[in-house]
Amino acid sequence: MSTASGDPTTGTAGSSASPVTDLPSTEEWTSGQEQEVATAHTGTEPTGAVEAIGAEEQPVPREQAPAAALPYRPVSGRYRGTGGSFQLELRVDVDSIRSGSKVLRRLSGDFFSTSGGTTAYFGSFVVHSPTVTTSATQIVVRGLGTFTWQAGAPVVQVTVPRRRTDQSPGAATVQFLTTSGQAGANYVCPYVSPYFRVVQWEQDSVTGKIPFLSYNTGALPRPPGSPARVLNVPGAYTDAGIQMLVTGGANVIADSSNGWTDSELHGAMQTNFSLWRNVPQWKVWLLVASGYEGLSGVRGIMFDAADSFQRQGCAVFYDLIKGTDPESQRAQLRTYVHELGHAFNLLHSWQKNLARPPAPLGPRGGFGDLSWMNYPQNYQSSSGTSGTAAYWGDFPFQFTDNELIHLRHGFYRDVIMGANPFATGAADIDPELFDEPLVDESGLRLGLRGTRSGFAFGEPVVVELKLETTDLRGRTAHGHLHPDDGLVNIAIRQPSGRTVLYRPLRLRCVDHDETVRLDTTRPAIYSSAYIGYGRDGHYFQQPGTYQLRASYQGADGSRIVSPVLSVTVRHPVSATDERLAELMMGEEQGKLLVLRGSDSPSLRSGNDALQEIVERHAQHPFAVYARMVKGLNAEHEFKSLSPDRTGLTVRAPDTKSAIEQLSPVVKVSEQGKGVDNLTLGMATRRLARAYARQGDMEEAGATLDRLVRHFDTPAFKPHVVEAVRAQAESTRARLMSDFGPG
Known part of the structure; x- marks a missing residue:
């Protein structure tokens, strides 16, 4: 709701609204409005682009059929009118506007306040269950509305005259009333379009x-x-x-x-x-x-x-x-x-x-x-x-x-x-959404664990997810285990007691059937996810204990819930720790961690903060994350469109910088002091690609060999070792194909 005062349902005048930008597009209120005003006079849709998608039929000329013999035109559609300093965009949805179109039996509208040459959004309402009274001359729709503000007259009554199909649509008269029946504001809204919204x-x-x-x-x-x-x-x-x-x-x-x-x-x-x-x-x-x-x-x-x-x-x-x-x-x-x-x-x-x-x-x-x-x-x-x-x-x-x-x-x-x-926007959710099912016969189990026993304040919070079968006969499941794919959700109960949902920055639609067979030869699949930053900003903004729980939505509709995971975020213990936390906790730094680096000018200050960590705090544990982001970005090209929108500028991979940044990330992580094992595997494969890009196929192969040796120990289960070996060999083959001799 805007900062305008007054109530458009009661007609009370208020002070002028502050001009804001959340209003209909300029085209809709200028050229688009002129087009629709003409429509209101003729009762037909504008031609041109609309015809390509199925414009409304033109009115039947009077001489072809007498008015009395013609059916009534629908009253549903969009209407627009003004009253005092407010404009009302009204939507009437009580009869079918075209063959096969569903009728939802609702009213809704948006109010915009005007002041001088400015227009600002004020608020919206909807009437979900109106009564509809039809006579030979008019349709009256009435019901209690739900508003985005505390409306003084919340009962909405809309009266639309009935017209034959050879006649122009009539204007809707909108009356707002109090719950006791006292009249409030009144608007006359000419017909604009059979469409409820235009995009x-x-x-x-x-x-x-x-x-x-x-x-x-x-x-x-x-x-x-x-x-x-x-x-x-x-x-x-x-x-x-x-x-x-x-x-x-x-x-x-x-x-x-x-x-x-x-x-x-x-x-x-x-x-x-x-x-x-x-x-x-x-x-x-x-x-x-x-x-x-x-x-x-x-x-x-x-x-x-x-x-x-x-x-x-x-x-x-x-x-x-x-x-x-x-x-x-x-x-x-x-x-x-x-x-x-x-x-x-x-x-x-x-x-x-x-x-x-x-x-x-x-x-x-x-x-x-x-x-x-x-x-x-x-x-x-x-x-x-x-x-x-x-x-x-x-x-x-x-x-x-x-x-x-x-x-x-x-x-x-x-x-x-x-x-x-x-x-x-708001991230609060009902914690009961993640309660364990009373009965679970899915044959699957979801695990959630932190990649650290505790995280320093400002350190990226990364969790590992594990989906395994509990059925010795094996089970088939979809393989989309990362929360960014939309089939796994993670709830976070913060130290304040507020429960929020991790909402990824991007919404990837993996609408293809990727299934995996989980059995004795491959009992589990794994994924790791950085969940410290999402659409609602940073989720771990204060020291304390957090309770995490994940939910996996199976392809058959089963909802498998993980045990609760407690994650501790420690207090900073020195001025340096506080400064490093500030450098890591910016909005742009959060986006760079999610995106694994970017050249975007809009993220320049975030890149500067990570560069400060690398240059001035190279020995601090947070440096491994800053180096990883910068190294992954350097190893990959970055595409940007030219200002004239005709050409594509490609910043070539910077293999020297990638190797300088990723090498210490891999070395420290192999010692158990850096990133988690799944991220280590990814970073190592990208380091190998950097070596291959600069023509050093021998070092690229040696890097992949070291990755396999790191995992080929009794500390890791055989199916995990085999998965790492398969990834390394697949990467080796691609590098040989893309960068090898010949």
């Missing part, structure tokens, strides 16, 4: 990657009663009542064969998204990139979740979803709609109860949702079928009702791009 979508692609166009839903089996039609991404949102205006002039930008990192994607958005500003606006960018660097199987990502203006950018990765056959086209449609859904602040189907406020899960813990936001391979039907084939056999190409409520009627700042953070 501008800009899509760019890298060289050689062809963006998805459309899919014929009749090309493959579909649910009975689901019509065969040619469906594209804007059409999927049209079904939801959202107008997706495709901006012209899509750019084709240079690509790199090594894939794209999170920081490179964010930099590309800031450079190449022509509509981008760090303000809330109904605008979103999607990049069709080649691949994602660092993790196989990622088909898409909503990468803009690390700053104060989130959800403005997402990407799909062409190399994993390409294809012209119907199955590939269908999967591409789902991936595009899914990633854009995250930009609207929609969570995965099985994660909605972790939102703030929590939303109810659908059937089978959310895996039974027939939604764009579910993973096909995780789907579980009420009839007992499951998996990808069952999903597509049941899926009618739509969002669930609860998702439609959010898209159409969610509070303004919860939906508009660039406003409330993904999953709505």
